[in-house]
Amino acid sequence: MDIVPTWDGNTSTLAKWILRVETNAKRSPMVRRQLGMAEQRDHCELSWDNIHDEIEVYYMNRAGVERTWKQARALSYREPGHEDEHPGQSSIRKRELLDLVFHNTSESEQISEILAGAPRSWLMTLTPRLYHTTRELQNAIKLQEDDLMEIQESFLLEYGHD
Structure with missing residues (x-):
């Protein structure tokens, strides 16, 4: 059970x-199956899926x-507490929250939600309709990360806001 990371009890993590x-x-x-044995209840001893369900219920x-x-909807690039993050980090943070609450959303819905928190200036570089999966979007963001940061900084200097 050494592979189970410790959770600090903080709902934000x-x-x-x-x-x-x-x-x-x-x-x-x-x-x-072994992850399921970490909980004492018979129901949870069957598998990780059961523990996961119990955590979600509670x-x-x-x-x-x-x-x-x-x-997740309010999350935005370089929001307070994340001022030094890169574009890829911001999009991963948002995708993780979306994955937690929406197990059955389509890839296109997740792409739309991820980009909804991104600066509008990113759309000068990224073309959402070209990405069919969140992985493709993540790869594009990582590939163009320096350009996205430079465009955002220029945009802020010129207009003072996004």
């Missing part, structure tokens, strides 16, 4: 923790989902 454990659980059926109830959804 829950998404990242779940995604890290989920990655470990996908490695093999045995790991998935922490991601309707109020939690709505709070996380609002947080």
Whole structure:
């Protein structure tokens, strides 16, 4: 069970923790079952999926989902507390929140949501209709990261806002 990262109990870090454990659980059926044994309830001992469901029920109830959804929608590039982030980091942060609350959204919906928090100036470089998956979008953002930062800085100097 050394592969299970420790969660600090802070609901704002829950998404990242779940995604890290989920990655470990996908490695093999045995790991998935063993992760389920970390909880004492019989139901949870069956698999990681059951523990994941229990966590969602408790922490991601309707109020939690709505709070996380609002947080994801409001997330923006270089917002307070993330002033030094790069474009790729911002888009990953948003995608992680979206993944936590929306398991069944389409790739195009996720791409739209990710770009909704991006500076409008990025659309001078990125062409959303060319990306069919969030992975393609992430790759494009990473590839053009320096250009996106330079365009944003120039835009802010000229107009003072996004």
